[in-house]
Amino acid sequence: MGAISQVQISHKNFRNIGLIGRPGKSSVVETLNLIHDHVLSLGLHPIFDAETAELVPYKNTQTVSRALLGEVVDLVIVVGGDGSLLHAARALVKYNTPVVGVNRGRLGFLTDIKPTEVIFKLDQVLQGQFQLDRRFLLEMEIRSKGEIIYEAVALNDVVLHSGKSVHMIDFDLHIDGQYVYRQHSDGLIVSTPTGSTAYALSGGGPILHPGMDAIALVPMHPHTLSSRPIVVGGQSEIKIAIRENRVLPMVSADGQHSVSLSVGDSLHIRKHPYKLNLLHPPGYDFYMACRTKLGWNQDFESLQQQD
Numbered sequence: 001m002g003a004i005s006q007v008q009i010s011h012k013n014f015r016n017i018g019l020i021g022r023p024g025k026s027s028v029v030e031t032l033n034l035i036h037d038h039v040l041s042l043g044l045h046p047i048f049d050a051e052t053a054e055l056v057p058y059k060n061t062q063t064v065s066r067a068l069l070g071e072v073v074d075l076v077i078v079v080g081g082d083g084s085l086l087h088a089a090r091a092l093v094k095y096n097t098p099v100v101g102v103n104r105g106r107l108g109f110l111t112d113i114k115p116t117e118v119i120f121k122l123d124q125v126l127q128g129q130f131q132l133d134r135r136f137l138l139e140m141e142i143r144s145k146g147e148i149i150y151e152a153v154a155l156n157d158v159v160l161h162s163g164k165s166v167h168m169i170d171f172d173l174h175i176d177g178q179y180v181y182r183q184h185s186d187g188l189i190v191s192t193p194t195g196s197t198a199y200a201l202s203g204g205g206p207i208l209h210p211g212m213d214a215i216a217l218v219p220m221h222p223h224t225l226s227s228r229p230i231v232v233g234g235q236s237e238i239k240i241a242i243r244e245n246r247v248l249p250m251v252s253a254d255g256q257h258s259v260s261l262s263v264g265d266s267l268h269i270r271k272h273p274y275k276l277n278l279l280h281p282p283g284y285d286f287y288m289a290c291r292t293k294l295g296w297n298q299d300f301e302s303l304q305q306q307d
Contacts, residue, residue, distance in 0.1 A: 009098050009277060011128035016045045018073035018097070020066070020088050021052045022080030028104045029055050031079045031115050035102070036061070038119055042126065047073055070095030075279075077122070081105015082198075086254050089155045089276045093137060098277040100125055107293045109197050112280060121281040130279040135194045135210060136234065137272035140253060144265045154253035155276060156195030158269050160240055161187035161220065163258065165247040168223060174239040175232055184223040187249070190238060190269050191216045197290070199255075205229045210286060215271075240267040 017039050021028045033056060039046045046061060053063040064072055070092040078085045079102045092099060101111030102118050113121045124130065140158045142150040152158075162169045169187060173180040191200035193208035196216055201207065205218035206229060213234035219227045232238075242249055242261045250258035251267055261267065291297055 009132055009279070011126055011130075014044070014075045014126055016047055016073040016075075018064075018069045018076035019046055019048050019052055020069070020076060020078045020080075020084065021055055022084040022104065023051065023055055025080075025104060027115070028079050031102060031104060031118060032056055035077055035079070035118065035122065038122070044126075066091045070097040073097060075100065075125075077102060078111060079104055080111065082107060082110045083255075085110045086155050089135075089137070090153050090254070093153070093155075093272070093274045093276050096274065096277060098132075098279050100130075100279045107197075109289055109293055110194070110278065112284060112289065124281045125279055129282050131282070131284050133210060133278040133280055133284075134275040135278055136192060136213075136275050138190065138192055138215070138253075138269055139272040140190075140251070141268045142251065142259065142261060142265055143268060144262065150259050152253035152256065152259075153272055154195070155192065156198045156254050157189050157191040157200060158251065158253050158267075159187060159189050159199065159255075160249055160251050160261075160267060161258070162247055163250045167246045168221075169245050169247065169249045170243040171249065172241040172243065173217070174241070175230075176237055177239075180230075181227070182243070183219060183227060185227070186220040188240065189216075189218040189220060191218060197294070200229075206231060207290065215269075234271055236270070238269040240269075242266065 021032045036046045048061055048063045049066040049069045050063050076097055076099045078088045085101045102113045103111040138154045138158055140152055141148050168184045170184055172182050189200045189203050193210045193212050196208040200216055200218045203218045203220055205216050208214055214231050216229055216231050218229045242265045244263050248260045250260055252258040
């Protein structure tokens with residue numbers, strides 16, 4: 001199960017349905033067309049975000065910019081991979097607009113509806129049969145000489161890294177005002193529970209259940225072998241101070257474009273005040289998703305089939 005919340009979202013309010021799709025895949029367009037026609041047949045009002053509207057053949061359908069979509073719709077359906085949902089989440093979270101994901105990507109931890117079941121599963125959601133899974137995001141600030149010079153939001157992770165350089169970077173880590181360590185490494189992944197099954201997992205970090213109020217800090221190839229991932233409370237304030245480096249360290253939120261950091265700059269990371277309202281059809285199970293997406297039990301089950 002996901003992080004089930006007491007926040008009330010009523011299917012009776014689902015009238016204007018936002019549609020967002022990943023560009024560049026014909027299968028996404030096919031699924032968008034199917035959903036659009038089905039939503040119309042139910043007497044509901046489909047609204048495409050402006051980028052998605054360029055993918056589909058409809059000319060007279062209402063479109064709104066992605067930044068404002070959450071203001072005019074009651075529910076958003078994202079068709080694509082988890083990356084598409086990450087992008088949508090950052091734009092929609094401040095409106096508390098619920099989101100449903102249809103998987104046309106690879107893993108599909110967030111976009112958990114299969115294309116073959118899309119109409120049946122969406123009907124369940126539209127009829128009020130869903131689990132509400134509230135995921136928190138991170139907000140980060142770059143400060144230089146006491147001034148905020150850059151801000152971003154991440155559903156998965158904030159990553160400090162050395163760019164394309166092979167050189168390690170040098171930085172100090174503080175948590176809640178307390179000094180933790182000075183580290184030489186390829187960088188640091190600061191991850192939400194949602195992001196713990198993404199980049200942080202490949203870096204050797206722990207899998208955090210999405211219901212946990214916790215943040216994982218995962219070093220990337222640290223110079224000190226005893227440096228291990230740290231899990232802190234979700235209310236923690238994280239500060240990374242940049243030291244003298246042979247290369248300019250960089251930071252990115254959810255894999256978006258990277259921003260350079262200079263000596264003396266500091267990176268501040270904390271929980272974002274808004275949460276993403278992710279809706280799952282009945283039967284969603286986080287551990288089943290792990291078994292399926294991460295290949296748990298794979299060898300055992302294949303052996304059973306051979307017997």
